[in-house]
Structures are given as structure tokens and as C-alpha cells.
Amino acid sequence: MTGERPADENVVAALEVDLHDTLKYSLLGPSLTKSGQDNVDQTKVSEIIYNASKGSKFFNHEEYRDKNLTQKIERILGKKKQLEKLDLASDRRKADDCIAELELARDLSQTLVHIDCDAFYAAVEELDRPELKDVPFSVGKGVLTTCNYHARKFGCRSGMAGFVAKKLCPQLIQLPLNFDKYTSKAQEVREIIVEYDPRFESASIDEAYLNITGYCEKHDISAEDAVQQLRREVHEKTKITISAGIAANAKLAKICSNQNKPNGQFLLPSDRNAIMAFMSDLPTRKVNGIGRVFERELDAVGVKTCGDIYAYRQYLSKLFGEKSFFFLMQCYLGLGRTNVQPAEEYERKSVGTESTFRDMNDPVELRDKLRATAEELEKDMLRTKFKGRTLVLKIKLHTYEVLTRQIIPPKAVYLKEDLYNFAVPMLAKLEQDFPGMRLRLMGLRCTHLVSMKKPDTMSFFGFKRKATGPLDTGGSVPSSPQKRKADALSTDEGQWEQWPDELLFEEAERQEREDELQELETLSQEIDKRRHHGKEVVPNPTPKKGAAEDPTEDEWWDCPICMRPQATDEKAFNGHIDLCLSRQTIKDAVQETGETPTTKPLKRPSTASEKGKNNRSGAGGDPKQKRLCFG
DNA sequence: CATTTTAAT
DNA sequence: CTGCATTAAAATG
Incomplete structure (x- = not known):
């Protein structure tokens, strides 16, 4: 295509390529590793994407992020240069120790499968x-949420903007989403895979992890044959083709399911040498947690494949942090989790909703939008039966810059009125800090969840997960046992155990205590209203790690009244609360002193506080402020 | 050092 | 040029 241009324009074009090739690569999208693109000329595709999006606000923002990343990489490279001068023997030893320890725990006994429609x-x-x-x-x-393989031949991909896809493939037909249709189809698929692993884990609507060790043993069948059979069965019954990966752990299985896509399967033998060889020349990007950013950072320091990780092991911790270091070690070794569990058994950490809309800057309209968002969130909170101790407001400016602000309301919230009322001050503050801000997205999210599920239905009351799963908080036990027949059946397999009556009693106590805490919160809010004329928000007395959590998991709790750490022993804790309450009740505090009874109030979130008004976003010389342009 | 915000997946 | 959730790192005071 450059051949049609005059020579000097070619020079300009070449310069642009040099300046922006990282950006172009980034513009290719997050799903580069996905299948169906093998015979596509990516250079040509990226050229078209680049030209199609050039000049748009989205593009400018991507460009901005690309520049930031380039700078960050320069910092990383500088740091690496420094490190090269030092003696890193101890870091190398640390890495080697880590590798040895991980190797010792390597588990090749399980057969995991990742399937992907x-x-x-x-x-x-x-x-x-x-x-x-x-x-x-x-x-x-x-x-595009997805496209068929015809479209992929043109370079179209999931996550790509519709108009860009149209440039790549003008004949492209774009269909609207029929979410219900996909959900019911996915259910058909699940009804088949449940026979292979009753405790399979849905990773998304069209992906699942299975542990078929038991199935293969029981039916005296090889893993490959079992998966072949599973895939045939799914195709026959649902007319959907699936791809599968078979390996010793979830990370490997996921990678393997991509190897022979579509409608294929790939087995990586559960053999240490085979795994090491497989990882050795596997591009880092193929690993699940490594996306376009981390890929570029790793590439910059010289790590292109998982095998390369070893040679750089003495640098990684200092360059990328401890967690990334540990993660990379596992990538090098081809290690991953071998346990699979139903998604409902994972403890939910947040509930939120967000939506994109036409640019908007009218304060009244924004409040309407906030009210609508709060209404949506209320629905989700009621559906999931949670309250949130923390409320997060997220906005995206018309420039695509994302900002979030959070507060800790005086009580756990879930009603739309509360959500709105506690979110409005955050919005107002943002409007103050960024006068005339124009938004394209608004979202609300509750975190630090408190369950509202009452432990009074047999659907969960009689059972408790035995493993040290996240279900130890009585409230977040899965509410949908109806479909997983295995849940009820596997009691004798040791997966589930009946709660002893004693524990049932304690659970009832726990619930009572939670309700008490809720009352305290409400009261302390009352206090606050009187003290601050209803204007400000004061933090609630909260146990350090959250009142809803199983105390046996913590070393200690803060007494919500005197704020002193207390033993986790339930009797002792309750005894202390009684004492504390009798000595100094909340109501006394209101009537006599007007002070909250907390001797050590929790820190107030800056967003709701007066002193927070001069934080960085409001400061005049803040580079972030300059960067933003409001029309 | 704890908490908040950003950024990545 | 989505929407939802999780996690880690960076920024902040």
C-alpha cells in the first residue's frame, strides 16, 4: 500500500511506523493469541486498524498509554542495567530455592481438561x-464479542470495534447479541460435561475446567479417549464444536486447548521433561495471566518464551515484583493449580455495574445517570444478597481516562437510595476537581461485602465445605445446589460434611452478632448525623477484617466498641462485648457527650473528608490535571 | 505503613 | 471501541 505514495510521504510513513509500531501492536487487541489468525497478514491488518482509528479519542488514549508503557519499560531497562553491575548471587540463589521448592510440590497425579467452545x-x-x-x-x-472463522480470515477478532472490523471486511455481517440463547445453549453443554466431572468449574459462559482423573479411572479409559468421547457427545447433542486441552494442571490445560483450535484437542503428557520442553519455547503471551503489557515488558528485558525466564531469574523479582516473580517461576516450570471447583464456591468479593453512554457533562443529567446506576446496582445486590461496606464510583472521561473514588459509608449499603446518596458526594467532588468534566461511562461497585443470606434455609444450612475453601463465611455458601446433584451425593466422598449441632448453634450466634453489629452501625450513623448536621460521614466500628468473616480464620478481632484487639474465641469475644456495652453504651455516648464511643476511630476516606480537598487531583501543578482537556 | 487509586487481565 | 470481576502495583499521606 505504501507503493502508491510519493517518495517523501513514504519517508514520513516509515517514521510513523517506527514511532508507532508498538502502538500498532497494541491496537491489534488483547486476543491476538486467539486462533483463526494464523494465515492473516498481521502487518497489513495492523496498518488498517491504525488508519481506521487514527485521530479518534480512543486512539489518542491508546497512544498516551503506549507512551507511558514505553517510559515504564525504559525505567525497567535502566533498573536492569543497574542490577547487572551488582552481585546478584543471593537473588539467583533465592530463585533457585524457589524453583527447588516448587519442583518438590509438583503434582502430576491429576488429569485436568480445559474445554472451550x-x-x-x-x-x-x-x-x-x-x-x-x-x-x-x-x-x-x-x-465484536466474537466472530466466525470466515471473519477471522480478514483479521476480525473479538474485542475489536465494529467499524474497524468493517474496514477489514466490508461484507461483514454484524448480529446483535442474544444472551439468553447463549446461556441456554451453554447449559446444554454443561449437562454433558457434568457427567465427566460433577464438580467441573465454569470459567466463563463457554469455558470450563474438568478434573477427569476419577472418570478415567472409573471407566478404565485413557484421558485422550475420554475427551474425544466428550467432544463427540457434545457435538452430537448440542451441535457445538469444542476444543480441549489435557494436562497435569489448569494452566497447562488452558494453553493446550488453544493448540488445536477449532474442534481439536491436545494432550500434554504428565511428564516433567515433556512439560519443561513444552514451556521452553512457549511465547510468554500464551500463558493466561500474561497480556500485551506484561508481554512487552518481559520482551524488553529479553524474556520471549517461558524457557527464557530461567536465564533472567535473578532479575525478575526486583524488576517486576515478588508476585510476578513467583508467577513467572511457575510459568517456567509449567506449574499450575490442580484443583477444580464449581465457580459458585468461590467467594464473591464485589458486585458492580457500569454503562457507557453518549458524552455527558450536565450535572443534572449526570445525577440522573448516577441514580439509574444505583438502581441497577440495587438489583444486583438484591439478587446476590449482599451489602457492601465500601462503595466505589467509577467514571470514564470522554478522553477514555478512567477514575475511581471510594468511600466507606457508615453502614453496609445495598438500597438504591443509600447507594445514590453516598455516591453523590464522590461525584460532586470529582466535578469540583475536574470542572466541566464530560463522562462516557459511569459505574458503581460494592466491595467488602456482607452477606444477607440468612442461614435459615435447608438449602445450605446443614452443609459446610470441609476443605479450607472460601466458604467458611457462613453467608456465602452457594445458593444454587439444585443443579449440582453431585453436591448432595458426594457427602460420603469426604467433600462435604454435616455441620455438628454445635457449629449450627455457633452459626446462629454469629448471625445474631452480625445483626448486632449492624445495629451499632446504624446507631453510630445517628450519632454522626447529630454531630455533623447530617453533612458528613463517619466511619463505622468495624472489626479489622470484616464482621462477616469467620473469626476462626483471623487471629483476632477488634472490639467494635473499644477497638482493642480481642481473642477470637467466641465466648470470650462475646463476653467482652457485653462488658463493653454495659460500661459505655452507644446511646449514652449520644446523649452525654455527643461523641462516638470509639476511642480510636477508623480513618476517614479522603473522598468524604474536608482535608481531602487538596489531594493530588485538585492540585494545580498536577501533571494529571494538565493532561486532561475538557471542552 | 495502611489505605486509595490505577492498571492489567 | 463493552461490561464484570479480580488482583497487584503504584501513589498517597
Whole structure:
């Protein structure tokens, strides 16, 4: 395409390429590793994407982020240069010790499978409209959620903007989403895979992890044959093709399911040498937690494959942090988790909603939007039966810059009125800090959740996870035992145990205590209203690690009244509370002193405080402020 | 050092 | 040029 231009323009174009090739690579999108692109000329594709998006606000923001990343990489490289001068023997030893320890714990006894439906949404649409089979089409309007393999030949990909995809493939047909259709189809698939592992884990609507060790043993069948059979069965019964990876752990299985996509499977033998060889020349990007940013950072220091990690092991901790170091060690060794558990058994940490809309800067309109967002969140909170101790407001400016602000309301919240009322001050503060700000997205999220599930339904009351799973908080036990017949059946396999009556009693006590704490919170809010004329928000007395958590998991709790750490022993703790309450009740505090009874109030979040008004975003010389342009 | 905010997946 | 959730690192006071 450059051949048509005059020579000097070619020079300019070449310069642009040099300046922006990292950006172009980034613009290729997050799903570069996904299949169906092998025969596509990525250079040509990125050129088209680049030209299609050039000049847009989105592009400018990507450019900005790309520059930041380039700078960050320069810092990393500088640091590496420094490190090269030093003696890193101890770091190398640390890495070697880590490797030795990990190696010792390597578990090759399990057979894990990752299955992934091929172009799932598109496949479901094709079932309804077979004529789509021979033409390129995508599902999703503004952004492609997925597209069929015809479209992929043109460079179209999930996550790509619709208009960009149209540039790559003008014939592309874009279908709207039919989420219900995909959900029910996914359910059909799940009904089949549950026979292979009753405790399979849904990773998303079209992905699942299975542990088929038991199945293979029971049916005296090889893993490969079992998966072959599973895939055939799924195809016969649902007309959906799936790809699968078979390996010793979840990380490897996930990588393997991509190897022979679509409609294929790949087995990585559970053999240390085979695994090491497999990882040795595997590009880092193929690993699940490594995306385009980390890939570039690793590439910059010389790590292109998982095998390369070893040679740089003495640098990684200092360059990327302890967690990344540990993660990379596991990548090098091809290690991953071998346990698989139903997704419902994972403890939820937040509930939130967000939406994108046409640019908006009218304060009244913004408040309307906030109210609507609060209403949406209330629905989700009621559905999931949670309250949140922390409320997070997220906005995206018209420039695509994202900002979040959070507060700790005086009580756990979930009602739309509360959500709105406690969020409005954050919005107001943002409007103050960024006068005339224009938004394209608004979101609300509750974190530090408190369950509202009452432990009074047999659906969960009689059972408790035995393993040290996240379910130890009585409230977050899965509420949907109806479909997983295995849950009820596997009691004798040691997966579940009946709660002893004693524990049941303690659970009831725990619930009572939680309710008490809730009352305290409400009262302390009352105090606060009187003290601050309803204007300000004061933190609630909260046990250090959250009142809803199982005390046996913590070393100690803060007494919500005197704030002193207390033993986790329930009797002792309750005894102390009684004492504390009798000595100094909340109501006394209100009537006599007007002070909250907490001798050591929790720190107030800056967003809700007066002294927070001069924090960085408001400061005149803040580079962030300059960067933002409001029209 | 604890908490808040950002950034990445 | 989505939406939802989780996690880690950076920034902040």
C-alpha cells in the first residue's frame, strides 16, 4: 500500500511506523493469541486498524498509554542495567530455592481438561441461521464479542470495534447479541460435561475446567479417549464444536486447548521433561495471566518464551515484583493449580455495574445517570444478597481516562437510595476537581461485602465445605445446589460434611452478632448525623477484617466498641462485648457527650473528608490535571 | 505503613 | 471501541 505514495510521504510513513509500531501492536487487541489468525497478514491488518482509528479519542488514549508503557519499560531497562553491575548471587540463589521448592510440590497425579467452545456465540447463531455458515459475520454491535472463522480470515477478532472490523471486511455481517440463547445453549453443554466431572468449574459462559482423573479411572479409559468421547457427545447433542486441552494442571490445560483450535484437542503428557520442553519455547503471551503489557515488558528485558525466564531469574523479582516473580517461576516450570471447583464456591468479593453512554457533562443529567446506576446496582445486590461496606464510583472521561473514588459509608449499603446518596458526594467532588468534566461511562461497585443470606434455609444450612475453601463465611455458601446433584451425593466422598449441632448453634450466634453489629452501625450513623448536621460521614466500628468473616480464620478481632484487639474465641469475644456495652453504651455516648464511643476511630476516606480537598487531583501543578482537556 | 487509586487481565 | 470481576502495583499521606 505504501507503493502508491510519493517518495517523501513514504519517508514520513516509515517514521510513523517506527514511532508507532508498538502502538500498532497494541491496537491489534488483547486476543491476538486467539486462533483463526494464523494465515492473516498481521502487518497489513495492523496498518488498517491504525488508519481506521487514527485521530479518534480512543486512539489518542491508546497512544498516551503506549507512551507511558514505553517510559515504564525504559525505567525497567535502566533498573536492569543497574542490577547487572551488582552481585546478584543471593537473588539467583533465592530463585533457585524457589524453583527447588516448587519442583518438590509438583503434582502430576491429576488429569485436568480445559474445554472451550469454538466461536461460541457465532456458532449458536449459525445453528439458527445456517446460511451464515458461508459468510463472514460477527456477534455484538459496537464491539465484536466474537466472530466466525470466515471473519477471522480478514483479521476480525473479538474485542475489536465494529467499524474497524468493517474496514477489514466490508461484507461483514454484524448480529446483535442474544444472551439468553447463549446461556441456554451453554447449559446444554454443561449437562454433558457434568457427567465427566460433577464438580467441573465454569470459567466463563463457554469455558470450563474438568478434573477427569476419577472418570478415567472409573471407566478404565485413557484421558485422550475420554475427551474425544466428550467432544463427540457434545457435538452430537448440542451441535457445538469444542476444543480441549489435557494436562497435569489448569494452566497447562488452558494453553493446550488453544493448540488445536477449532474442534481439536491436545494432550500434554504428565511428564516433567515433556512439560519443561513444552514451556521452553512457549511465547510468554500464551500463558493466561500474561497480556500485551506484561508481554512487552518481559520482551524488553529479553524474556520471549517461558524457557527464557530461567536465564533472567535473578532479575525478575526486583524488576517486576515478588508476585510476578513467583508467577513467572511457575510459568517456567509449567506449574499450575490442580484443583477444580464449581465457580459458585468461590467467594464473591464485589458486585458492580457500569454503562457507557453518549458524552455527558450536565450535572443534572449526570445525577440522573448516577441514580439509574444505583438502581441497577440495587438489583444486583438484591439478587446476590449482599451489602457492601465500601462503595466505589467509577467514571470514564470522554478522553477514555478512567477514575475511581471510594468511600466507606457508615453502614453496609445495598438500597438504591443509600447507594445514590453516598455516591453523590464522590461525584460532586470529582466535578469540583475536574470542572466541566464530560463522562462516557459511569459505574458503581460494592466491595467488602456482607452477606444477607440468612442461614435459615435447608438449602445450605446443614452443609459446610470441609476443605479450607472460601466458604467458611457462613453467608456465602452457594445458593444454587439444585443443579449440582453431585453436591448432595458426594457427602460420603469426604467433600462435604454435616455441620455438628454445635457449629449450627455457633452459626446462629454469629448471625445474631452480625445483626448486632449492624445495629451499632446504624446507631453510630445517628450519632454522626447529630454531630455533623447530617453533612458528613463517619466511619463505622468495624472489626479489622470484616464482621462477616469467620473469626476462626483471623487471629483476632477488634472490639467494635473499644477497638482493642480481642481473642477470637467466641465466648470470650462475646463476653467482652457485653462488658463493653454495659460500661459505655452507644446511646449514652449520644446523649452525654455527643461523641462516638470509639476511642480510636477508623480513618476517614479522603473522598468524604474536608482535608481531602487538596489531594493530588485538585492540585494545580498536577501533571494529571494538565493532561486532561475538557471542552 | 495502611489505605486509595490505577492498571492489567 | 463493552461490561464484570479480580488482583497487584503504584501513589498517597
